[in-house]
Amino acid sequence: MSNRTQKPSLLSKDFSKLFSPVRINADILEGDRPLALYEFASIFFPNMVSSIVALLLDMEKHSQKLIASIEPKKRERLINDLEGVTVEIHYLMKDKGKELIALPIKICPAEVLRNAALSKLGSRYTEKMQEEINQILVSFIKKEIQRRIKSMIEGALKTLLVKPRMPATLKKLLTLGLIDRDGRLSEGATIEDLMSGKYAGLFKRVVPEELINEAMMLKETIKACYGWEGEDYLASANEALAEKGILEIILGEIKE
């Protein structure tokens, strides 16, 4: 049985043991920063991340073609000479000194040559990594969604707070410290707490139901679109089965 330890996830907080080429400190990417940053990057470095990943994938995928033209003796010598040598490119974006996005690319030429000689495909930069990169992108989107829902709800609360007769439930939210006098949600209060969690009952009495429905719908739609439930086998299988069921009824009706 293999005793290899599991590779730490790109999404884990401890990046120190991480070998993958992309890591993003999603926790400090708040507000308009992701949008602004990506807009900037898309203008000045179009396809930067995907190009680097593609380059690495290509390097490992196609390197055996290149290595095949090198004599075995020369190849062996190259591997020996390059043993322990690493090529490191550290691409870093910082926000007020805090690391925002890092692309710590580490290439071990000897390993690349050895893998190429053995025709090993994608030993390191595998689909698994691509999957994790996608998860990071989805987590950005999720953050952005939460930010927008939060801003939508805070906007509604602000309007209610300036009314001459403040609703009693709103006072309660203030007393509980869930919102401040400007309608902003306090640090500990999450959107989930208010919309569907422990304070939902209280919150519903203050914020128009339509707004809550829209926020929930927004979440559900995006959830369906971006497959946040990707790992939920049963939900996915049931969804497929239901879709098939609907078509079965429809196609059955046509045949009759």
Add this chain to the structure above:
Amino acid sequence: MTNIRYLIYVPVLHTQKETGEILLSLKADEAPPPADTSLAEQEKSVKEMWDGIHEKIQNTNISCPTIRIYQDGMPVCGKEKEIAGKLAQKSSRNHQLILDLLKKGANLEGTEDPDLLIEEYDNLSHLISKASVSIQSYRDSLNEYKEKGAKLMKQRDAFIAERIKSTLKEGETPLLFMGVRHELEKLLQSSFVINYIIYRLPFKKVRDIYNV
């Protein structure tokens, strides 16, 4: 002067209840175990969504006889009303709403190419057959389905877009009920001003930027 044509777009999500009803109508040996009951919250929000959609359609003040409905999965077959009725009986909120609108004078149009729906059905059948083998086999098959499905969805969308353009009569407003996998907006935005009856996908820009 060109007349601005509006189109109402409603994204379709099914509630667990209707999914359950449909599952019950299928053979028991095909069905995977029922989904977790913790989805009750989601169920509630989707149900509320349909109530909200119903209300919002009423609030648009568009006269029902000028509405032409285009429905995801509804083949061009001449039996559109019967199909809607049958699915409404199976607790489909989507189809119950259609029946209600039909009673008020709206028109239901055959929307999809039946051959493409048969293809979709075959793909789904293959996928589901793998669900009973193992989770891994289902997941592998799901990836394959997604690949095939994306191509097929493009064909379905192209057919639907053409169908809307060719069947819509002067003065009518198209009302689309489409599953979230469809991307008809791209094909229709040059001909119509799209009104998402609920606040749908305002993050498209973000999606584009992230190239997901």
